[in-house]
Amino acid sequence: MAGRASSDALADALARQPRVALATVPTPLQEAPRLRAALGGSALAPRILLKRDDLTGLAGGGNKARKLEFLLADARRQEATWLITTGGVQSNHARMTAAAARIHGFGVSLVLTSPVEQPEVQGNLLLDRLLDADIRLVPPSDDPGAPTSGREAEAIERLVADLRERGERPYVIPLGGSNEVGALGYVAAAVELAAQLELADASPSRIYVAVGSNGTAAGLAAGTRLAGLGAAVHGVAVAGPALTTRDRAEDLAGRTVALLGLPDAPGAAYELDEGQVGAGYGRATAACLEAISLLARTEGVILDPVYTGKAMAGLVADVRARRIDPSETVVFLHTGGLPGLFAQAAVVAGGLAGGGEVSPGG
Numbered sequence: 001m002a003g004r005a006s007s008d009a010l011a012d013a014l015a016r017q018p019r020v021a022l023a024t025v026p027t028p029l030q031e032a033p034r035l036r037a038a039l040g041g042s043a044l045a046p047r048i049l050l051k052r053d054d055l056t057g058l059a060g061g062g063n064k065a066r067k068l069e070f071l072l073a074d075a076r077r078q079e080a081t082w083l084i085t086t087g088g089v090q091s092n093h094a095r096m097t098a099a100a101a102r103i104h105g106f107g108v109s110l111v112l113t114s115p116v117e118q119p120e121v122q123g124n125l126l127l128d129r130l131l132d133a134d135i136r137l138v139p140p141s142d143d144p145g146a147p148t149s150g151r152e153a154e155a156i157e158r159l160v161a162d163l164r165e166r167g168e169r170p171y172v173i174p175l176g177g178s179n180e181v182g183a184l185g186y187v188a189a190a191v192e193l194a195a196q197l198e199l200a201d202a203s204p205s206r207i208y209v210a211v212g213s214n215g216t217a218a219g220l221a222a223g224t225r226l227a228g229l230g231a232a233v234h235g236v237a238v239a240g241p242a243l244t245t246r247d248r249a250e251d252l253a254g255r256t257v258a259l260l261g262l263p264d265a266p267g268a269a270y271e272l273d274e275g276q277v278g279a280g281y282g283r284a285t286a287a288c289l290e291a292i293s294l295l296a297r298t299e300g301v302i303l304d305p306v307y308t309g310k311a312m313a314g315l316v317a318d319v320r321a322r323r324i325d326p327s328e329t330v331v332f333l334h335t336g337g338l339p340g341l342f343a344q345a346a347v348v349a350g351g352l353a354g355g356g357e358v359s360p361g362g
């Protein structure tokens with residue numbers, strides 16, 4: 001019963017961390033039988049469970065809600081009055097930070113990287129505007145596949161100085177909320193998932209998850225080890241090595257365990273699949289578009305073209321290449337991203353049979 005004792009210690013360590021309420025949890029853990037059938041049925045495909053973190057709420061849902069519960073509590077502990085964060089112009093993290101700021105009474109500024117001076121007010125950017133966030137656009141990197149340019153650091157510094165001059169106390173949340181405080185959200189998610197798996201009588205070999213700024217995978221890796229879940233965290237990179245690497249996630253997982261004050265536990269590996277990145281962050285691949293359409297048609301569940309479509313493409317590719325035994329169970333962590341689908345409507349529709357054209361009625 002060593003696992004049991006350590007999971008009590010884990011629950012206690014988590015309960016000692018400052019946290020505010022933001023996410024609607026537990027999120028459902030759902031069987032995906034029609035997806036399994038479409039991939040060849042039980043002779044060829046594993047049992048697939050969808051962990052629906054797209055349903056966390058917070059102005060459209062997604063994984064950042066769990067991280068922000070710990071980040072906002074830290075901001076409050078430091079008596080901050082204003083949140084600043086950064087990301088691409090269609091950042092889900094920025095949108096959810098803005099919503100979280102509104103709920104908990106912080107001012108909020110978003111430093112967003114945009115390739116054009118006047119980006120279309122659509123998807124996440126539309127929601128940022130509705131949430132009345134202060135939005136500062138900065139030019140992108142010269143690398144078209146990179147999510148950030150390094151120019152946001154200067155913009156953030158200026159903003160911090162301006163806000164202090166106005167008597168505010170700014171709190172800077174890093175890209176994706178991916179530090180050890182934010183990653184605690186996915187340690188808590190691993191504990192939640194472990195309980196659901198026990199009820200479902202399932203012991204998955206792998207948990208598939210999209211990886212951008214590494215915090216989700218790092219928290220999950222730490223949490224699965226500490227909770228004694230045997231599953232390997234199987235990350236699927238959605239960006240190149242400027243952002244997403246195995247070492248960064250492992251390093252962050254170690255710091256997250258240390259923050260909890262627990263000894264690290266041995267456990268299943270953290271694997272990173274770098275085969276689905278394509279042309280880079282935000283650039284949907286054909287396999288990503290196919291995966292989006294496959295899950296919509298089979299399960300009525302909508303993925304996004306930046307993160308979850310690529311993660312599902314990684315799972316589909318592994319099934320087709322027979323890298324997963326059909327006797328196994330896998331979990332697919334749906335991390336959200338729906339607003340980003342609308343910001344790339346033409347790309348997504350172009351991936352459909354017939355280019356997404358709608359027949360006239362008669």
Ligand SMILES: *Cc1c(COP(=O)(O)O)cnc(C)c1O
Pocket residue numbers: 062063064092093176178210211212213214215216217304307308335336337338
């Ligand atoms: C941010 C995000 C991810 C990636 O999480 P990281 O912690 O940044 O690796 C995955 N999916 C969606 C929809 C996201 O918004």
